[in-house]
Amino acid sequence: MAGTINKEVCGYPLSIFFIVVNEFCERFSYYGMRAVLVLYFKYFLRWDDDLATSIYHTFVALCYLTPILGAIVADSWLGKFKTIIYLSIVYAIGQVAMAVSAIHDITDTDRDGTPDNMTFHVVLSMVGLFLIALGTGGIKPCVAAFGGDQFSDHQDRQRRTFFSVFYLCINGGSLLSTIITPILRAQDCGIHSQQKCYSLAFGVPAALMLVALVVFIVGSGMYYKAEPQGNIMLDVCKCIGFAIKNRYRHRSNQYPKRQHWMDWAEEKYDKLLIAQIKMVLKVLFLYIPLPMFWTLFDQKGSRWTLQATTMNGYFGSLVIQPDQMQTVNPILILTLVPIMDSVIYPLINKCGLNFTPLKRMTVGMLLAAIAFVCAALVQIEIDVSRKQLLYLFISSSHFYFFFLNLIFRKHCPPSHQHPRTDDITSKPQEGNNAIRFVNGMKTAVNVSIPAANFGLIEPFSYSNYSLIKNGKVTFTLWSGSQSCEYSTDFGFGSSYTFFIPSTLVFGPNCQESITAAEDIKPNSVHMALQIPQYFFITAGEVMFSVTGLEFSYSQAPSNMKAVLQAGWLFTVAIGNFIVLIVAELAKLPKQWAEYVLFASLLVAVCFIFSIMAYFYTYIDPAEIEAQFKKNVNEDDEDNKHKLQKTEVEMNKRDSIKCHDEDDKDKQTKM
Numbered sequence: 001m002a003g004t005i006n007k008e009v010c011g012y013p014l015s016i017f018f019i020v021v022n023e024f025c026e027r028f029s030y031y032g033m034r035a036v037l038v039l040y041f042k043y044f045l046r047w048d049d050d051l052a053t054s055i056y057h058t059f060v061a062l063c064y065l066t067p068i069l070g071a072i073v074a075d076s077w078l079g080k081f082k083t084i085i086y087l088s089i090v091y092a093i094g095q096v097a098m099a100v101s102a103i104h105d106i107t108d109t110d111r112d113g114t115p116d117n118m119t120f121h122v123v124l125s126m127v128g129l130f131l132i133a134l135g136t137g138g139i140k141p142c143v144a145a146f147g148g149d150q151f152s153d154h155q156d157r158q159r160r161t162f163f164s165v166f167y168l169c170i171n172g173g174s175l176l177s178t179i180i181t182p183i184l185r186a187q188d189c190g191i192h193s194q195q196k197c198y199s200l201a202f203g204v205p206a207a208l209m210l211v212a213l214v215v216f217i218v219g220s221g222m223y224y225k226a227e228p229q230g231n232i233m234l235d236v237c238k239c240i241g242f243a244i245k246n247r248y249r250h251r252s253n254q255y256p257k258r259q260h261w262m263d264w265a266e267e268k269y270d271k272l273l274i275a276q277i278k279m280v281l282k283v284l285f286l287y288i289p290l291p292m293f294w295t296l297f298d299q300k301g302s303r304w305t306l307q308a309t310t311m312n313g314y315f316g317s318l319v320i321q322p323d324q325m326q327t328v329n330p331i332l333i334l335t336l337v338p339i340m341d342s343v344i345y346p347l348i349n350k351c352g353l354n355f356t357p358l359k360r361m362t363v364g365m366l367l368a369a370i371a372f373v374c375a376a377l378v379q380i381e382i383d384v385s386r387k388q389l390l391y392l393f394i395s396s397s398h399f400y401f402f403f404l405n406l407i408f409r410k411h412c413p414p415s416h417q418h419p420r421t422d423d424i425t426s427k428p429q430e431g432n433n434a435i436r437f438v439n440g441m442k443t444a445v446n447v448s449i450p451a452a453n454f455g456l457i458e459p460f461s462y463s464n465y466s467l468i469k470n471g472k473v474t475f476t477l478w479s480g481s482q483s484c485e486y487s488t489d490f491g492f493g494s495s496y497t498f499f500i501p502s503t504l505v506f507g508p509n510c511q512e513s514i515t516a517a518e519d520i521k522p523n524s525v526h527m528a529l530q531i532p533q534y535f536f537i538t539a540g541e542v543m544f545s546v547t548g549l550e551f552s553y554s555q556a557p558s559n560m561k562a563v564l565q566a567g568w569l570f571t572v573a574i575g576n577f578i579v580l581i582v583a584e585l586a587k588l589p590k591q592w593a594e595y596v597l598f599a600s601l602l603v604a605v606c607f608i609f610s611i612m613a614y615f616y617t618y619i620d621p622a623e624i625e626a627q628f629k630k631n632v633n634e635d636d637e638d639n640k641h642k643l644q645k646t647e648v649e650m651n652k653r654d655s656i657k658c659h660d661e662d663d664k665d666k667q668t669k670m
């Protein structure tokens with residue numbers, strides 16, 4: 001950061017305050033919008049589950065692919081500062097487009113609460129998502145690298161702390177927004193008719209993105225802004241291309257070997273550029289095994305959440321929904337990052353162990369593998385409890401149906417004596433409870449709750465199953481003008497059949513008259529058992545991801561800092577793709593076996609990575625670049641001297657020649 005005067009507070013450049021606040025707001029915006037996106041697709045745009053999931057994952061993957069674009073623009077053309085400003089504007093426009101696309105009143109001409117021109121909403125939201133992916137991905141590598149740029153070469157320790165604080169901000173922002181936006185979405189809003197408020201759930205992230213932009217601009221006067229160094233990526237590609245071609249041209253044994261294949265570009269390209277490309281390639285090569293970490297990490301949003309749906313979420317009086325378990329990750333990040341930085345790493349140092357960045361990343365991968373072993377153990381526990389429940393279910397249902405048949409035979413005309421066979425045999429999805437009613441009365445009964453209507457149940461018949469959430473539910477039973485209420489509490493993943501007896505007396509409540517048969521017991525394995533797996537994956541993330549972020553910065557040449565950050569984020573994108581592929585291909589009969597398979601794969605990859613890391617030599621790019629520049633200057637001096645010498649000699653020769661010619665002239669004249 002030569003030549004910049006930057007205000008410092010406690011040894012840290014003041015400018016980084018604006019950068020971390022910007023990151024906090026940006027991550028709030030991104031994760032907040034993402035938290036309600038699938039529900040928006042499903043309930044607002046009315047897409048089916050498959051389409052909603054595919055578009056969601058495509059969007060997430062795109063967000064981690066666009067960093068390459070942003071990095072190229074920043075390092076080669078606009079510089080990081082301008083790239084962040086321009087792409088943040090694109091990003092904010094995208095968020096506003098999303099918020100507008102979720103206002104149902106815009107096309108609700110008949111005012112029935114549903115949009116009448118769905119194409120408008122779909123097109124606007126897709127344009128919005130594209131702009132968001134471009135913006136969030138584009139600025140992500142630039143913001144991290146721009147933050148790193150604010151430190152001088154001697155501020156290594158401060159820069160490391162910056163990357164930790166940066167990670168804390170990412171997770172602080174995401175934690176807050178994933179709690180807040182679902183609450184906003186659940187509100188009712190609208191001009192002509194009230195609907196779930198997706199526009200507010202997207203509007204608040206849009207506002208936060210504008211705040212992020214303003215905060216970043218306010219800090220403008222304080223930043224160190226490294227100048228872009230021309231179309232560096234084009235030069236890099238050309239240089240690599242030339243090295244390969246030149247090597248191929250000189251493949252015969254008669255040409256002496258060169259130390260590195262990139263040295264074959266020496267005939268045409270600057271030695272500094274070749275050295276810089278070597279630095280980048282070395283790090284990129286090291287990145288090859290890394291997507292496997294993200295493949296495991298990203299499954300906490302899918303497989304682990306599905307696992308939570310088969311568990312019991314009652315924490316005392318607090319009920320945790322399966323998808324809320326994911327917030328354990330950012331919560332743990334907020335506690336583990338400071339503990340690692342101020343206790344664990346210094347302790348390891350004190351023990352005389354050199355815990356290098358690559359060693360930390362290796363341990364991080366191992367911790368993620370342990371997390372998956374924990375997930376497998378929890379899965380085995382769930383499977384065992386389910387087997388017991390299934391056994392209970394089968395044995396109790398035998399008695400139960402025997403009992404029902406007796407009643408039917410006694411009360412039903414022969415034409416109605418058809419006990420149904422489509423009884424539920426497996427646990428309901430997503431932690432819901434499957435409920436049905438049997439009407440033992442001679443008159444039809446209507447049963448309803450605010451969220452579902454079981455319809456009119458004919459005498460001596462069953463209703464269909466309805467899925468309802470956990471918690472206390474009050475059913476209202478109607479027969480003609482008479483009604484009564486029946487309340488009960490549900491856990492997660494159970495199934496009940498409620499029997500309305502012929503002797504039911506309607507009154508204010510019919511609590512005592514209705515009997516419940518438990519077809520499938522509620523989930524018995526507690527969600528708290530997932531905490532160890534969350535702990536290990538998050539501890540792994542702190543060691544792997546925070547370190548990787550800093551490593552990518554510190555090992556990158558000055559003109560390719562953002563590019564290498566983009567390379568790092570690219571490993572996240574590939575990890576996401578692998579999850580998509582695996583979800584399609586891996587059809588292991590047992591879920592716990594799949595977890596063990598992933599853990600083993602990561603251990604294998606980790607082993608390969610540790611070998612690669614062993615051969616990696618840490619460099620100080622600034623020092624190498626300075627050395628090259630010095631050499632070039634010295635060469636320039638040498639060249640100048642040589643040139644001067646040559647000029648003098650040439651002049652001498654010329655004057656001798658002139659003298660000779662003068663003499664000749666003189667002689668001829670004579």
Ligand SMILES: CC(C)C[C@H](N)C(=O)N1CCC[C@H]1C(=O)O
Pocket residue numbers: 031170171174175329330333541545572
């Ligand atoms: C999934 C959490 C909300 C965020 C996660 N702990 C995290 O910080 N990241 C996941 C991918 C990289 C990083 C991020 O930059 O968002």
